[in-house]
Amino acid sequence: MSNELVVEVDSLECRYGDFLAVRGVSFGAVRGECFALLGTNGAGKTTTLEMVQGFRQRSGGSVRVFGRDPREQPDVVRRGTGVVLQQGGHFGEISVRETVNLHAGLSSRRDDAARVLERVDLAHKTGTAVQSLSGGERRRLDLALAMWGSPELIILDEPTTGLDPESRKRMWQVIGDLKAAGSTVLLTTHYLEEAEQLADRVGIVHEGVLAVEGTLEEVLASRPARVVAEVVSAPPGWWPQPPAGVSITVGDQRGKPTGVVEAADQQRSMLWLVQQADEAGVELGMIRANPASLDEVFHQIAGGQA
Numbered sequence: 001m002s003n004e005l006v007v008e009v010d011s012l013e014c015r016y017g018d019f020l021a022v023r024g025v026s027f028g029a030v031r032g033e034c035f036a037l038l039g040t041n042g043a044g045k046t047t048t049l050e051m052v053q054g055f056r057q058r059s060g061g062s063v064r065v066f067g068r069d070p071r072e073q074p075d076v077v078r079r080g081t082g083v084v085l086q087q088g089g090h091f092g093e094i095s096v097r098e099t100v101n102l103h104a105g106l107s108s109r110r111d112d113a114a115r116v117l118e119r120v121d122l123a124h125k126t127g128t129a130v131q132s133l134s135g136g137e138r139r140r141l142d143l144a145l146a147m148w149g150s151p152e153l154i155i156l157d158e159p160t161t162g163l164d165p166e167s168r169k170r171m172w173q174v175i176g177d178l179k180a181a182g183s184t185v186l187l188t189t190h191y192l193e194e195a196e197q198l199a200d201r202v203g204i205v206h207e208g209v210l211a212v213e214g215t216l217e218e219v220l221a222s223r224p225a226r227v228v229a230e231v232v233s234a235p236p237g238w239w240p241q242p243p244a245g246v247s248i249t250v251g252d253q254r255g256k257p258t259g260v261v262e263a264a265d266q267q268r269s270m271l272w273l274v275q276q277a278d279e280a281g282v283e284l285g286m287i288r289a290n291p292a293s294l295d296e297v298f299h300q301i302a303g304g305q306a
């Protein structure tokens with residue numbers, strides 16, 4: 001992966017009438033990297049992707065794709081970009097092969113129809129009318145068109161929605177191969193495991209604001225890690241008073257008094273708890289350390305607790 005920024009988004013805003021749907025979103029994606037935008041319905045992901053493609057007028061901020069403004073040089077940006085929209089539009093009556101040929105005729109990139117259809121596992125459907133494809137097969141056709149000619153940038157708006165788990169995994173493989181071959185991938189998804197599989201960097205958008213952005217490790221480290229400790233023997237009601245930045249919740253798990261200690265720093269939480277127990281002569285049983293999961297980070301942000 002090089003450090004060359006293929007997509008640069010800075011303080012991006014989009015207003016629909018009085019409603020500010022995207023509020024100062026900034027992120028970047030370098031060559032060969034996958035950046036995943038996550039967020040609840042209506043968070044502003046599609047609007048952001050539309051502004052990146054130059055389809056939608058922005059109300060503020062800047063976008064650069066291949067160093068160009070997609071509103072000022074749409075041809076340059078479109079030549080190097082393949083797109084899977086949330087709802088792909090196809091002519092239903094024509095066949096898969098004709099659809100690919102039509103797309104090939106409109107694209108400045110060159111590729112081989114058989115190779116591309118084989119890659120998305122549609123080689124056996126070339127003569128089938130698009131309207132007779134299943135939802136998942138249509139999604140794969142969308143990907144075939146987006147990957148045509150191995151574009152520098154591939155924008156995928158919920159590419160695997162409606163796919164069965166097996167097809168989704170195959171789609172991930174194709175996207176992973178495109179990345180490995182040097183394409184930059186910009187993705188939105190509601191499947192957190194998809195982001196975990198594919199994304200080098202993730203951003204979680206909530207109500208138009210990019211609440212957190214970074215590598216998966218950075219995003220997970222942005223939330224408190226959790227240390228769960230069971231008490232084997234202790235004076236009744238023993239639990240120490242936590243210092244600033246550390247919280248403790250006392251409960252009961254499998255009939256044993258249990259404390260859940262949360263702090264940004266997992267090591268600090270554990271060290272503090274063990275020291276407190278040691279000084280008080282308390283015997284601790286099982287101690288587990290759980291870093292925050294993407295699921296927890298997402299729900300904290302989506303639930304407005306972040």
Ligand SMILES: Nc1ncnc2c1ncn2[C@@H]1O[C@H](COP(=O)(O)OP(=O)(O)OP(=O)(O)O)[C@@H](O)[C@H]1O
Pocket residue numbers: 016021039040041042043044045046047048
């Ligand atoms: N053309 C439009 N006119 C007015 N409001 C719009 C328009 N398009 C989107 N919005 C609003 O802007 C907000 C962001 O929409 P957007 O489609 O970008 O969200 P999203 O994060 O992609 O959601 P989803 O996950 O449901 O696809 C929503 O509140 C939506 O209702």
